[in-house]
Amino acid sequence: MTKNALVLFESMTLKRKDLLDISSLSHDEIIYIFEAAKIFKKVFTETNKKFSFLSGRTVCMLFIEPSTRTRLSFEIAAKRLSADVISVAPSTSSLVKGESLIDTVKTLEAMKTGFIIMRHPVSLAPDFLSRNCEAHVINGGDGNHAHPTQALLDGFSVYERTGSLKGLKVAIVGDIKHSRVARSGIELFTKMGSEVVLCGPPTLLPDDFSLYGIEMTFDLDSILPKLDVVNMLRIQLERQKGSLFPSIREYNKYFSLTKDRLKKCRKDVIVMHPGPINRGIEIDDFVADCENAIIEEQVTNGIAVRMAVFSLLCGKTLEDINKEK
Amino acid sequence: MKLCIKNGRVLDPASGLDKTACVNIEDGIIKSIGEAETADETIDAAGKLVLPGLIDLHVHFREPGREDQETIAGGCRIAAKSGYTSVVTMPNTNPPIDNQALVKFIKHEAEKSGLLNIFPAAAVSKGMKGEEISEMGELHTAGAVAFTDDGKPVSSSILMRRALEYSRMFDVPIMAHEEDHLLVDSGVINEGKVSASLGLRGIPNAAEEVMIARDVIIAGLSKGRLHVQHISSGGSVEIIRNAKKRGVKVTCETAPHYFSLTDEVVREKLALAKMNPPLRTEDDRIKIIEGLKDGTIDAIATDHAPHLMNEKRQEIEFAPNGIIGLETAVPLMITKLVKENGLSYNEVFAKVTCNPAKIIKIKKGEIKPGYDADIVIIDPEKKVIINDDFVASNCKNTPFMGAELFGSVECTILSGRITYKA
Numbered sequence: 001m002t003k004n005a006l007v008l009f010e011s012m013t014l015k016r017k018d019l020l021d022i023s024s025l026s027h028d029e030i031i032y033i034f035e036a037a038k039i040f041k042k043v044f045t046e047t048n049k050k051f052s053f054l055s056g057r058t059v060c061m062l063f064i065e066p067s068t069r070t071r072l073s074f075e076i077a078a079k080r081l082s083a084d085v086i087s088v089a090p091s092t093s094s095l096v097k098g099e100s101l102i103d104t105v106k107t108l109e110a111m112k113t114g115f116i117i118m119r120h121p122v123s124l125a126p127d128f129l130s131r132n133c134e135a136h137v138i139n140g141g142d143g144n145h146a147h148p149t150q151a152l153l154d155g156f157s158v159y160e161r162t163g164s165l166k167g168l169k170v171a172i173v174g175d176i177k178h179s180r181v182a183r184s185g186i187e188l189f190t191k192m193g194s195e196v197v198l199c200g201p202p203t204l205l206p207d208d209f210s211l212y213g214i215e216m217t218f219d220l221d222s223i224l225p226k227l228d229v230v231n232m233l234r235i236q237l238e239r240q241k242g243s244l245f246p247s248i249r250e251y252n253k254y255f256s257l258t259k260d261r262l263k264k265c266r267k268d269v270i271v272m273h274p275g276p277i278n279r280g281i282e283i284d285d286f287v288a289d290c291e292n293a294i295i296e297e298q299v300t301n302g303i304a305v306r307m308a309v310f311s312l313l314c315g316k317t318l319e320d321i322n323k324e325k
Numbered sequence: 326m327k328l329c330i331k332n333g334r335v336l337d338p339a340s341g342l343d344k345t346a347c348v349n350i351e352d353g354i355i356k357s358i359g360e361a362e363t364a365d366e367t368i369d370a371a372g373k374l375v376l377p378g379l380i381d382l383h384v385h386f387r388e389p390g391r392e393d394q395e396t397i398a399g400g401c402r403i404a405a406k407s408g409y410t411s412v413v414t415m416p417n418t419n420p421p422i423d424n425q426a427l428v429k430f431i432k433h434e435a436e437k438s439g440l441l442n443i444f445p446a447a448a449v450s451k452g453m454k455g456e457e458i459s460e461m462g463e464l465h466t467a468g469a470v471a472f473t474d475d476g477k478p479v480s481s482s483i484l485m486r487r488a489l490e491y492s493r494m495f496d497v498p499i500m501a502h503e504e505d506h507l508l509v510d511s512g513v514i515n516e517g518k519v520s521a522s523l524g525l526r527g528i529p530n531a532a533e534e535v536m537i538a539r540d541v542i543i544a545g546l547s548k549g550r551l552h553v554q555h556i557s558s559g560g561s562v563e564i565i566r567n568a569k570k571r572g573v574k575v576t577c578e579t580a581p582h583y584f585s586l587t588d589e590v591v592r593e594k595l596a597l598a599k600m601n602p603p604l605r606t607e608d609d610r611i612k613i614i615e616g617l618k619d620g621t622i623d624a625i626a627t628d629h630a631p632h633l634m635n636e637k638r639q640e641i642e643f644a645p646n647g648i649i650g651l652e653t654a655v656p657l658m659i660t661k662l663v664k665e666n667g668l669s670y671n672e673v674f675a676k677v678t679c680n681p682a683k684i685i686k687i688k689k690g691e692i693k694p695g696y697d698a699d700i701v702i703i704d705p706e707k708k709v710i711i712n713d714d715f716v717a718s719n720c721k722n723t724p725f726m727g728a729e730l731f732g733s734v735e736c737t738i739l740s741g742r743i744t745y746k747a
Contacts, residue, residue, distance in 0.1 A: 144524030208521035
């Protein structure tokens with residue numbers, strides 16, 4: 001990068017109100033988020049320092065679907081930036097009294113909420129919400145659609161080890177059909193130049209992804225030796241009832257990442273899992289605890305990435321972050 | 326009372342007539358087509374199309390039950406404004422139209438408005454429960470022209486067989502909303518590239534096609550008249566084309582949105598582009614247009630489905646299915662079929678005049694001496710912008726909001742009386 005380009009990059013910010021999905025981010029914006037996350041991670045893990053970027057601003061966690069780790073991660077990130085954080089739980093909100101989503105959000109806006117972090121069980125709800133409110137909307141996972149901060153933290157976790165995602169072979173394994181983590185992951189890794197391969201039983205692997213030119217396979221063993229990264233998705237046990245796979249036992253046989261399967265991988269393969277893990281189902285104990293697995297690292301990185309997203313969305317630049325660190 | 330429509334381009338899809346002429350009307354009946362005769366009132370239609378009043382085989386006017394969405398009187402006004410003189414109302418109201426009193430009520434409300442002929446369709450099963458066939462004879466006598474459980478499929482194949490058999494007594498069509506619920510599997514939009522990327526559950530073409538395949542086979546067995554409603558997929562066109570070749574008594578309709586839009590618009594319009602069956606792919610859209618060209622698809626029906634905006638302003642998965650269709654129908658037929666795909670006016674307008682008239686067996690939809698003077702005058706070159714001012718309907722749920730289209734309805738005439746003038 002020339003000096004001028006670097007200066008330009010240093011003063012870049014995310015010129016958008018919301019973060020709804022990965023497809024609306026450019027390659028450069030993603031790198032920028034990664035670079036900001038690097039700084040935040042160092043400060044977060046090594047000191048107790050709080051940044052002032054969200055001081056006096058209210059961040060509302062609107063979690064219509066239950067979540068523990070994503071909600072905590074956003075909350076810690078917002079607090080590390082000095083925000084006031086409030087939570088709306090679906091069971092205690094007026095949504096259960098039949099208030100529409102728009103009306104709930106209008107109420108939040110009337111209370112001067114600057115950011116709404118939304119988790120919702122149906123696809124495109126944050127997209128719909130963002131068109132009807134002034135606050136920044138960050139998608140914390142919607143239906144089967146998108147989970148952009150998860151994809152960013154997954155990408156960042158690989159990026160900080162390899163320095164680039166270009167040319168990497170990344171497998172996403174499991175229930176692709178019902179996974180927002182998979183959809184956002186596909187978009188992020190593809191955009192950053194990785195080669196994505198999807199793996200799972202045909203009932204959980206929609207053919208339509210091939211229309212986007214993405215490689216798909218039912219045979220996990222055949223791809224293992226080629227992989228740089230393997231991202232194991234959580235399998236939801238209730239899917240079995242819908243005849244999407246016949247039994248956990250049979251699912252394990254073909255798609256579980258076991259010690260034996262790990263041996264077929266390259267030594268430096270990175271094993272990821274968005275959590276929470278079903279130990280012994282999609283991933284066995286040995287693999288979950290081995291050196292290749294970066295599952296806890298992902299959790300730490302989640303906070304750094306979310307701090308970066310908050311800061312960049314409210315107009316801060318890398319320069320600002322470096323100045324305050 | 327004599328009325329003369331002068332110097333318009335008179336089109337009669339049934340006979341293929343297409344010439345500049347005057348239409349002379351006396352006491353609500355078409356008297357002659359040719360030279361102008363002396364009249365009490367004349368309308369200058371120079372440069373405009375003069376067509377039989379349009380017939381829509383598929384509208385939802387919501388009364389009784391959801392008068393906040395639309396009433397029969399309100400629906401009549403919108404239909405007249407849109408160039409229609411006759412419509413078939415669907416029976417999935419609350420309560421559903423499954424007894425003579427309700428059929429008569431609907432006809433009475435339409436007569437009171439004086440703006441539109443309504444030919445009600447009645448429920449094919451009692452209470453639309455899909456269990457027992459309705460009293461078709463009584464309902465037919467009261468004025469029902471077809472039977473359907475539209476809004477949902479007749480899932481029971483034996484009920485479909487019995488309905489197609491029994492209806493032969495009255496020579497009325499069974500109109501079928503074709504959908505295999507198990508294959509729909511709580512899908513929200515078309516299953517394909519768009520549903521894969523948006524993570525919305527998909528409805529495969531197969532959900533529509535397997536039911537159509539079943540019903541054309543049952544129609545062959547029972548020798549009844551099957552009319553397949555709102556077909557959206559290319560495969561459906563192929564199944565019906567094939568059944569017609571084999572001599573099955575089957576007709577079908579599509580809706581303007583299926584030849585105008587694809588599921589790609591869901592990304593931008595969200596719930597405003599949600600309907601059932603869903604918008605499909607470009608490949609399906611092209612095959613629907615081919616079906617219209619080669620006559621496989623007999624009719625264009627709007628599936629006019631008013632929903633309040635606050636019902637549509639919800640998460641897409643929770644929002645109801647359906648869009649309004651009457652007001653955008655003429656502009657879409659002219660813009661998408663005539664201008665973009667080169668169909669002739671007579672080819673296109675046959676689908677909303679003589680063909681639907683034949684399906685429900687009414688002596689309408691033609692400009693011919695002795696026929697009711699139901700006529701529409703259209704300016705095909707005049708641009709309309711679909712916006713809040715243009716949409717007079719109580720409900721504004723249309724994905725075409727903002728579109729600029731060709732084709733403006735200038736005047737609608739029902740039995741010799743003007744029911745709408747731009």
